[in-house]
Every structure is written in structure tokens, then in C-alpha cells.
Amino acid sequence: MERDSILYKIRRKGQVLAHMIMPDEWMCKFYSHILLKKKVVLTNPQTFNEKIQWLKLHDYPNNDLVIQGADKYRVRSYIKEKGLSDILVPLIGDWEKPEDIDWEKLPNQFVLKCNHGCAYNIVCSDKTKFDSNSAKHKLIKWMKEDFGAFNIETHYSEIKPHIICEEFLGECITDYKFFCFNGKPEYIYVSTDLIHDRQAQIGFFYLDGTKMPLIRNDYKPIEIDHFPPFFEEMKKAAEVLCQDFLFVRVDFFVKESKYYFAELTFTPSGGMMPFNPDKYDLEWGRKMYIPELEKNSSGGV
Secondary structure (H helix, E strand, C coil), X not given: CCCCCHHHHHHHHHHXXXXXHCCHHHHHHHHHHHHHCCCCCCCCXXXXXXXXXXXXXXXXXXXXXXXXXXXXXXXXXXXXXXXXXXXXXXXXXXXXXXXXXXXXXXXXXXXXXXCCCXXXXXXXXXHHHCCHHHHXXXXXXXXXXXXXXXXXXXXXXXXXXXEEEECCCCCEEEEEEEEEECCEEEEEEEEEEECCCCCEEEEEEECCCCECCCECCCCEECCCCCCCCCHHHHXXXXXXXXXXXXXXXXXXXXXXXXXXXXXXXXXXXXXXXXXXXXXXXXXXXXXXCCHHHHHHXXXXX
């Protein structure tokens, strides 16, 4: 659904209102039932989606490191602390409000982002055709939004909104997304998204390059013959960046002969990720060990 459509705006307003008046756990179950067409158990979560839902209710909103990691501006400091500053997309500028941006000083190509949510991106591939007033209007609107209220991802609500401008990497970027469980990468999700037709293609793979018999019906399948020559280096970077988290998806941009850090994702699809076949929801859930859940199930305090 397009972000500027009437139905999209109505849905967003409804989500914010529901977040204000209904318990978060009830809303998580309700949204999951609507999107996944199945019951979600949060008292004793077993599947991947159930455990992500549990974490976003009981851990992430009070986890300072998760909040920093989800912040597209402050995460840059975390990447530097891990000794990986060389894989950061070059930063052109950052501002607290859209009115502070000096549009004349920006290069011919750039990418603007808000740090406190997902899909808050404005791509400029040619400044001579760029509408800065429209961009400013979008940024003002986004900066006022509480992204965490939309799908009950309230760790985003703890992020102070900020604007960043990064170097433009190109119109067709391949993403390598490492699903990491308890400090260990286990699976990869590879995707491409052509800017002009917005038709994303994705595929799931094991770390040895074998394609998984897992698809998402909402995307076209992708076919790749081999991983890039720097894949092992990229995997090691994912291993470094996932060590501090029970679960995180470490995302990289791949452009020709180089890879860049993209983001840390803690709630893929808001904990409502469709699996086909559905058995992988449980298989992935078994990979995730959450000490507090294990302690409760064994009768501990």
C-alpha cells in the first residue's frame, strides 16, 4: 500500500489510536491474527514470530542497546565501537529538524533518512529534478510520527527523531540480511529492489550458499549463482555485530565490489513475518534461546 494513499493514512491513524487505548499484548495478538491468520501464543512462545513479539513487549522497550541499535543515527557509534567504521555509508550531514537543512550544500545525489523508524527514506538520484519542498514536507510529517505505535514496536518510541543524509550508493542495491540467534548468524535473506519499478525480489539461504525451500508470497523469488567474494568478511562483520543481542538481523548493502552496513533489525516484519512453508516459523523459533523464558518455564523466579 502506498504511503500517501488515503487508506494507508487511515490505517496509520487507527493504529496509533488503538495503541493509545488497548493493551499492547492484545494488539500484538490482534495484528498477528489479521496478518498471519493464526493464533499467537505469548505466555509460552515457541515460534520465531511469537518470540519476536515477546521480546518487543518485554525486553526491547527497556533495552538501551537495542534502542541504540534501532536508531539509524546512534547505531553509527555502535558500529565504530565494534571497529567497523570502514563499512559505514559515508555521512554527508545530520540535523535535528528539516528547517536546518541547507539544500544548496547537498551534492547532486544523496539519501535522506529519519532515524526513528523504517521506510523513512528519500532518495535523490539527480538534484536538478529533486523537489526539496516536497522532501521537507515529508520529513516534517515523519518527524512527528511515533513509529513504535504502528505495529507495537515501542523501542522505536524511545528514539529521539533525527535526520541523516548519506551518500547515494546507486539505484539497484542488493541487501544481505543475516538472521542471528544468540550471537550466531544462521540464515541469510538476499533481496534486490529496483528503484524505478519498486519490485523487490528476495530469497532465503543457508550460510553455505544453499537456497532454502522457504519463500515469501508477498515478494518475487530471487536467483543468485554465488555469494560475493567478500562474503566471509561480511559474515564475520555480522558475527561481531550480533554478539550483544538475543536476536538481531544484521543488514548490509552490497554494491559491486564493496559492502556497507545498512541497519540492525530487531523486529522483522514487526514479528509478523509470513513463512511459506509455515514450519520454518517453529524451526527458527527453536534457534532463539531467551533465558528469562527458560527460567520461567523451569519454575524459576
